[in-house]
Amino acid sequence: MSLYPPNPVVRLRPATPDDAATLTAWDREPHVIACSTDDPEAKVAFDDMDWPEELARSAYDLTYVIAEVESRPVGVMAVCDPHTEPSHYWGEIEPNLRAIDIWIGPAEWLGRSVGTQMMTDMINRCFAEPEVTAIVIDPLNSNAAAHRFYRRLGFVVEGRRMFDADDCLVMRLTRADWADRA
Numbered sequence: 001m002s003l004y005p006p007n008p009v010v011r012l013r014p015a016t017p018d019d020a021a022t023l024t025a026w027d028r029e030p031h032v033i034a035c036s037t038d039d040p041e042a043k044v045a046f047d048d049m050d051w052p053e054e055l056a057r058s059a060y061d062l063t064y065v066i067a068e069v070e071s072r073p074v075g076v077m078a079v080c081d082p083h084t085e086p087s088h089y090w091g092e093i094e095p096n097l098r099a100i101d102i103w104i105g106p107a108e109w110l111g112r113s114v115g116t117q118m119m120t121d122m123i124n125r126c127f128a129e130p131e132v133t134a135i136v137i138d139p140l141n142s143n144a145a146a147h148r149f150y151r152r153l154g155f156v157v158e159g160r161r162m163f164d165a166d167d168c169l170v171m172r173l174t175r176a177d178w179a180d181r182a
Contacts, residue, residue: 008069012115015064020051026105138168
C-alpha cells in the first residue's frame with residue numbers, strides 16, 4: 001500500500017507557530033531552494049527565514065496557510081495585500097490585489113495535483129473578497145515549470161522585474177479571466 005493517496009485531497013488551514021520546524025526543514029529542500037533563488041551556492045531558501053518570528057506576526061497583510069493531505073503538511077502559501085503589506089516588497093502597486101507565493105515541501109508531492117488544488121482554493125478565497133480585482137505572482141524568470149503551471153491557471157505575463165537580486169517574471173490573473181475559466 002502506498003503512503004500517498006492516488007488522488008490526494010488538499011485542505012488549507014492557517015499556519016501556526018507549531019509549523020515553524022516543518023517550514024524550516026522544507027527551506028533546506030533543493031527544489032524549494034531552487035524556486036526561491038538563482039544562487040547555485042544557496043543552502044537554504046528565503047534568506048534563512050526565522051519561521052517562528054514570521055508566523056507569530058502573520059496577519060491580514062501577510063498570512064501563511066499550510067496545505068495538508070490526510071492531516072500531513074505538504075505545502076505552504078503566503079498571501080498578502082501587496083499594496084499595504086509592511087515590507088513594500090512589491091513597491092508601488094495598485095490597491096485591490098492579492099499576491100500569492102506557493103511551495104510544496106516534500107519533493108514526493110510535486111506533480112501530484114497538490115499545487116493546482118492549493119492555488120485553485122486560494123484563488124477562489126481571494127476572489128471571494130469583492131474588492132479583489134486581480135492576483136499577482138512573481139516566480140523566478142528561470143523557473144519555466146512555474147511559468148507553465150501559472151499559465152495553466154490563467155495567469156498572464158506582465159513582464160520581468162528585479163526584486164532585490166531576484167530576476168522574476170511578474171504574472172497576473174484578473175477576476176474576469178478566472179470567472180471565464182469557470
